[in-house]
Amino acid sequence: xxxxxxxxxxxxxxxxxxxxxxxxxxxxxxxxxxxxxxxxxxxxxxxxxxxxxxxxxxxxxxxxxxxxxxxxxxxxxxxxxxxxxxxxxxxxxxxxxxxxxxxxxxxxxxxxxxxxxxxxxxxxxxxxxxxxxxxxxxxxxxxxxxxxxxxxxxxxxxxxxxxxxxxxxxxxxxxxxxxxxxxxxxxxxxxxxxxxxxxxxxxxxxxxxxxxxxxxxxxxxxxxxxxxxxxxxxxxxxxxxxxxxxxxxxxxxxxxxxxxxxxxxxxxxxxxxxxxxxxxxxxxxxxxxxxxxxxxxxxxxxxxxxxxxxxxxxxxxxxxxxxxxxxxxxxxxxxxxxxxxxxxxxxxxxxxxxxxxxxxxxxxxxxxxxxxxxxxxxxxxxxxxxx
Amino acid sequence: xxxxxxxxxxxxxxxxxxxxxxxxxxxxxxxxxxxxxxxxxxxxxxxxxxxxxxxxxxxxxxxxxxxxxxxxxxxxxxxxxxxxxxxxxxxxxxxxxxxxxxxxxxxxxxxxxxxxxxxxxxxxxxxxxxxxxxxxxxxxxxxxxxxxxxxxxxxxxxxxxxxxxxxxxxxxxxxxxxxxxxxxxxxxxxxxxxxxxxxxxxxxxxxxxxxxxxxxxxxxxxxxxxxxxxxxxxxxxxxxxxxxxxxxxxxxxxxxxxxxxxxxxxxxxxxxxxxxxxxxxxxxxxxxxxx
Amino acid sequence: xxxxxxxxxxxxxxxxxxxxxxxxxxxxxxxxxxxxxxxxxxxxxxxxxxxxxxxxxxxxxxxxxxxxxxxxxxxxxxxxxxxxxxxxxxxxxxxxxxxxxxxxxxxxxxxxxxxxxxxxxxxxxxxxxxxxxxxxxxxxxxxxxxxxxxxxxxxxxxxxxxxxxxxxxxxxxxxxxxxxxxxxxxxxxxxxxxxxxxxxxxxxxxxxxxxxxxxxxxxxxxxxxxxxxxxxxxxxxxxxxxxxxxxxxxxxxxxxxxxxxxxxxxxxxxxxxxxxxxxxxxxxxxxxxxxxxxxxxxxxxxxx
Numbered sequence: 001x002x003x004x005x006x007x008x009x010x011x012x013x014x015x016x017x018x019x020x021x022x023x024x025x026x027x028x029x030x031x032x033x034x035x036x037x038x039x040x041x042x043x044x045x046x047x048x049x050x051x052x053x054x055x056x057x058x059x060x061x062x063x064x065x066x067x068x069x070x071x072x073x074x075x076x077x078x079x080x081x082x083x084x085x086x087x088x089x090x091x092x093x094x095x096x097x098x099x100x101x102x103x104x105x106x107x108x109x110x111x112x113x114x115x116x117x118x119x120x121x122x123x124x125x126x127x128x129x130x131x132x133x134x135x136x137x138x139x140x141x142x143x144x145x146x147x148x149x150x151x152x153x154x155x156x157x158x159x160x161x162x163x164x165x166x167x168x169x170x171x172x173x174x175x176x177x178x179x180x181x182x183x184x185x186x187x188x189x190x191x192x193x194x195x196x197x198x199x200x201x202x203x204x205x206x207x208x209x210x211x212x213x214x215x216x217x218x219x220x221x222x223x224x225x226x227x228x229x230x231x232x233x234x235x236x237x238x239x240x241x242x243x244x245x246x247x248x249x250x251x252x253x254x255x256x257x258x259x260x261x262x263x264x265x266x267x268x269x270x271x272x273x274x275x276x277x278x279x280x281x282x283x284x285x286x287x288x289x290x291x292x293x294x295x296x297x298x299x300x301x302x303x304x305x306x307x308x309x310x311x312x313x314x315x316x317x318x319x320x321x322x323x324x325x326x327x328x329x330x331x332x333x334x335x336x337x338x339x340x341x342x343x344x345x346x347x348x349x350x351x352x353x354x355x356x357x358x359x360x361x362x363x364x365x366x367x368x369x370x371x372x373x374x375x376x377x378x379x380x381x382x383x384x385x386x387x
Numbered sequence: 388x389x390x391x392x393x394x395x396x397x398x399x400x401x402x403x404x405x406x407x408x409x410x411x412x413x414x415x416x417x418x419x420x421x422x423x424x425x426x427x428x429x430x431x432x433x434x435x436x437x438x439x440x441x442x443x444x445x446x447x448x449x450x451x452x453x454x455x456x457x458x459x460x461x462x463x464x465x466x467x468x469x470x471x472x473x474x475x476x477x478x479x480x481x482x483x484x485x486x487x488x489x490x491x492x493x494x495x496x497x498x499x500x501x502x503x504x505x506x507x508x509x510x511x512x513x514x515x516x517x518x519x520x521x522x523x524x525x526x527x528x529x530x531x532x533x534x535x536x537x538x539x540x541x542x543x544x545x546x547x548x549x550x551x552x553x554x555x556x557x558x559x560x561x562x563x564x565x566x567x568x569x570x571x572x573x574x575x576x577x578x579x580x581x582x583x584x585x586x587x588x589x590x591x592x593x594x595x596x597x598x599x600x601x602x603x604x605x606x607x608x609x610x611x612x613x614x615x616x617x618x619x620x621x622x623x624x625x626x627x628x629x630x631x632x633x634x635x636x637x638x639x640x641x642x643x644x645x646x647x648x649x650x651x652x653x654x655x656x657x658x659x660x661x662x663x664x665x666x667x668x669x670x671x672x673x674x675x676x677x678x
Numbered sequence: 679x680x681x682x683x684x685x686x687x688x689x690x691x692x693x694x695x696x697x698x699x700x701x702x703x704x705x706x707x708x709x710x711x712x713x714x715x716x717x718x719x720x721x722x723x724x725x726x727x728x729x730x731x732x733x734x735x736x737x738x739x740x741x742x743x744x745x746x747x748x749x750x751x752x753x754x755x756x757x758x759x760x761x762x763x764x765x766x767x768x769x770x771x772x773x774x775x776x777x778x779x780x781x782x783x784x785x786x787x788x789x790x791x792x793x794x795x796x797x798x799x800x801x802x803x804x805x806x807x808x809x810x811x812x813x814x815x816x817x818x819x820x821x822x823x824x825x826x827x828x829x830x831x832x833x834x835x836x837x838x839x840x841x842x843x844x845x846x847x848x849x850x851x852x853x854x855x856x857x858x859x860x861x862x863x864x865x866x867x868x869x870x871x872x873x874x875x876x877x878x879x880x881x882x883x884x885x886x887x888x889x890x891x892x893x894x895x896x897x898x899x900x901x902x903x904x905x906x907x908x909x910x911x912x913x914x915x916x917x918x919x920x921x922x923x924x925x926x927x928x929x930x931x932x933x934x935x936x937x938x939x940x941x942x943x944x945x946x947x948x949x950x951x952x953x954x955x956x957x958x959x960x961x962x963x964x965x966x967x968x969x970x971x972x973x974x975x976x977x978x979x980x981x982x
Contacts, residue, residue, distance in 0.1 A: 051693070054694060073577060073581070073582075085575040086575075087572065087575075087576075087594075088594060089593040098576075103580055146579075419784065423784065425798075427799075427856075431805070433816075433817065437816065445822065450827050491707060491708045494708065495709065497701075498704040501701060510709075517712075523942055524723055524941075524955075525719040525723065529719055550711070551712065551716065614919070614924075615942075619946075632809060636924070646812055647813075649809075650805070654804070661804060
C-alpha cells in the first residue's frame with residue numbers, strides 16, 4: 001500500500017516545531033528509511049503514520065485515502081518499537097496472537113499464522129516463555145513477529161536494531177533485508193545509523209531539525225547529496241570539504257590556503273554552463289566535497305598534484321584510513337576536520353612521509369559555501385551536472 | 388644497612404592486631420543490631436503471652452513467664468462477647484472498602500496519569516491535603532449527617548466514610564505505579580487493536596499488579612485498625628474490632644485476658660499481610676518520596 | 679517520575695478527542711465521590727464552627743459568629759491543650775528521629791537475616807494504636823504491670839503512671855515513640871541504602887572514618903528523606919487521637935488532652951458541637967502552616 005504525506009506539520013504546545021511542512025510519497029512495497037540525527041523529527045513523523053501523534057496541519061494518505069483522523073487501530077499499520085514494548089505478563093504466544101484475537105480472527109487461522117511466523121523468525125521454541133526470560137535479540141524477533149502476524153499494509157520500525165550489539169545488529173540487518181525482499185510489504189524505517197539506511201533501503205529520506213532535506217536511493221544520496229549536511233551525514237569516513245575559488249580566466253578550481261594556493265589540475269568548470277553561472281553567483285567561492293575514496297596518492301610529484309604529509313594511518317583491516325596534512329598553516333578543510341583518504345591496506349605508506357594528492361573525478365561535489373546547498377557534481381566521465 | 392638475615396627477621400614479625408578490632412566491633416554490632424530489634428518487639432511478645440495466661444496469672448503482682456497456657460481468654464471472647472460477629476463486621480467493612488477503593492482508585496489514577504486534566508497540580512495538592520486532615524474535623528459533621536440519614540451503626544455508613552478516607556491516598560500511590568508503565572506498551576496495544584478500556588484491563592492492570600497489591604495492603608491496614616470513626620459511627624450492629632477492644636476497659640475493672648486475646652486476633656491478619664508487603668512499604672509510607 | 683501522556687495534537691481531533699470522554703468517565707465517579715464526601719463535611723464543619731450547636735438540643739442552634747473562636751482563645755483549657763499537643767509532638771518526634779536514626783545506622787549493614795530484622799520493624803506500626811495503647815497500659819499498670827515489677831525489684835520507686843499528672847504525658851510519649859520509631863528507622867534506612875555504594879567507597883578511599891562518612895556523606899544525602907519523615911510524623915502526632923484516648927482519655931485532668939481529644943470531649947461529652955468544630959479547624963490550620971514550612975524546607979534541601 002502506498003503512503004503519502006501532504007503538508008504535514010507538527011508543532012507542540014510549547015512552540016517546538018518537530019516537523020516542518022513535509023511532503024513525502026512512499027511507493028507500494030518500498031523500503032523507505034527516514035534518516036537523521038536525534039531530534040530531527042523522524043520518529044515523530046513515523047508516529048504520525050501510525051496515528052500515535054496527530055499532525056498540527058496536513059494530511060496522511062494511506063492507499064490513496066485520507067487517514068488523518070482515523071484511530072490507530074483502524075489504519076492496518078503495524079509497528080516495531082525501539083524498546084519492543086512486549087507485554088511482560090503474557091507469554092510469547094499470547095503476545096503474538098493478541099491482535100488477532102482482538103480482531104476476532106478464527107482460531108485455526110490464528111494457529112496457522114502463529115506457526116508460520118514463529119518458524120520464519122526462529123522463535124517457535126520460545127512460544128511459552130515470557131519476555132523477561134528472552135535475550136535482546138529474541139525479544140526483537142517477537143516484536144517483529146507481533147507485527148508480521150497481522151499481515152499489515154504498512155510496517156513501521158523505530159530504530160529496532162539500536163539495542164543490539166554489533167554482530168547481532170549486522171546479522172539482523174541482513175535478515176530484515178531478506179524478509180522485505182520476500183514479503184514486499186511497504187516499510188517505513190527510522191534510524192540515525194547511516195550504514196543501516198544504506199544497506200536496507202530502496203529509498204532514503206534525510207531529515208534534520210524537522211525538515212526533509214533530500215529523498216533518493218542510497219546511491220543517489222551518496223553520489224549527489226543535495227547539501228553539505230547530507231554529504232556529511234552519509235558515508236564513513238566523512239566526506240572531506242575543501243574551500244575553493246574559481247579562477248575566472250580558465251574556470252579552474254583553486255584550493256585556497258592561507259599562504260599558497262594550489263591548482264586543482266584536471267578540475268575545470270565548463271565555460272558556459274549553468275554550473276559555471278551558479279558558481280559565479282556565489283562570487284566565485286565554493287566548497288568542494290571530496291569523498292575519501294576519490295583521492296589518489298603518489299610518492300612523486302606530478303603536475304596539479306598537491307603536496308601533503310601523512311599524519312596518521314588508521315588500519316581498518318582491508319583498508320587504511322589515512323589522515324593527511326597539507327602544507328601551509330591551518331587545515332585545508334573548511335571546518336578544521338582532518339582530511340581522510342581511504343587506501344587499500346596493501347599499498348605501502350608510512351607515517352610522516354610526503355605524498356602527492358590527485359583528486360579523482362568520481363564523487364566530487366561543489367557546494368555553495370554560504371547556504372551549503374549543492375551546486376554541481378563531477379561524474380567519472382568528467383562531466384559536470386547540476387544537482 | 389640491613390643484612391639479608393635482618394630482613395628475614397623483619398618479615399617474621401606478625402602484622403599489628405588492627406584487624407581484630409573492626410571484626411570484633413562488627414560482630415558486636417551484628418549482635419547488637421539483632422538484639423535491639425528483638426528487644427524492641429518485647430511488648431508484642433508480652434501481649435501474646437498474656438493472651439494465653441489464666442486470669443489469675445494476669446492480675447498477679449508478679450508477672451510470670453512460665454505458666455500453663457490456656458485458651459480460656461479466647462473462648463470467653465467468643466462466648467461472652469459475640470466476638471465472631473465483631474470480627475465479621477471488621478472483615479466485611481475492610482474487604483469491601485479495599486475492593487471499592489482499589490477499583491475506583493485505579494480508574495481515577497489511570498485517567499489522571501494519561502489525561503491532561505486542567506488544574507492537575509491543584510487536584511494533586513488537594514488530595515495530598517486530605518491525608519493531613521485530623522479525622523476529628525470531619526468526624527463531627529459525619530456523625531450529625533449520618534444520624535439524619537439513619538446510617539449510624541450500619542456497614543454502609545462506615546464503608547462510605549472509609550472509602551472517602553482511603554481513596555485519595557490510593558489514587559496518589561497508584562498514580563506513582565502507573566507512571567512506571569512505559570507508554571510504548573500502551574501504544575503497542577493501541578496498534579494491536581485494543582480499546583482504551585481493554586488496554587486498562589488487559590495490559591495495564593496486570594503489569595501494575597504488585598502496585599495494586601501493596602496499595603490494597605495499606606488500605607487494609609488502615610481500615611482494619613481504624614478507631615475514631617468506628618467509635619463514633621457504630622454502636623452495636625456494625626461495631627469493629629478496635630472499638631470492641633477499647634470496651635474491655637470498664638469503669639472498675641479491665642478485662643485484660645479478653646483484651647489481649649482480641650489484640651492478638653487483630654494482629655494476626657496484619658502479620659500475614661506484611662509478609663506480602665515488604666518491598667513496597669517504604670514507597671507508600673513516604674508518599675512516593677523514596678522508591 | 680515521568681508521567682506519560684496520551685498523544686496530543688492541536689488538531690486534537692478525531693479519535694483522541696473521542697477517547698478523552700472515555701478516560702474522563704474513569705475519573706468522574708471518584709472525583710464526584712471525593713468532592714461530595716470532603717467538601718460537604720468541610721462546609722458543614724465550618725458552618726458548625728460559627729454556630730451555637732449542642733448535641734442534645736440541635737433545634738436550639740443559633741448563629742454565633744466568631745464567638746466560638748474567641749471563647750477558645752480565652753479558655754485556659756484550650757491553651758493547656760495546645761501546649762500539651764506541642765509538648766507531645768516535639769518530644770515524640772525528636773525522640774523518634776534521634777533513636778530512629780541511631781537504629782538505622784546500626785541496621786545499615788550486610789548481615790545474615792538482616793532482611794528479616796527489617797521486616798520485623800514494621801510490626802509495631804501494624805498494631806492498631808488502640809491495641810498498642812492498651813498493651814502499654816497493662817505493662818505500666820501499678821499493681822500487676824511488668825515495668826512496675828521490674829523497677830521495684832531493682833529498687834526504683836514507681837507510681838501509678840497513668841493516674842499521675844506529671845507522668846501521664848511522658849507515658850503516652852513513650853508509647854508513641856515505641857510504636858513509630860521503627861517506622862522512622864525503616865524510612866531512613868531505605869534512604870541510606872539508596873546512597874550509591876560507589877560514593878561511600880570513594881569516601882573510604884579518601885580516608886574517612888565511619889563516623890565521618892556518616893556525618894559528611896550519608897546525612898546530607900538523606901536530608902530530603904529525613905525531612906519527609908519528620909514532616910509525616912509531626913503531622914500525625916498533632917492529629918493523634920486513638921492511642922491517647924484509650925490510654926488516658928486526656929486525663930488525669932487535662933494533662934494529656936491533646937487537641938483532637940479536647941475536640942472530641944467538647945463535642946461529645948459536653949455536647950458543644952460548635953466549639954468542637956471550631957477547635958478542629960484551629961488544628962487544621964495549625965497543621966497546614968506546619969506543612970507549608972516543611973515543604974519549603976524540603977524543596978530547599980532538594981536543591982533547584
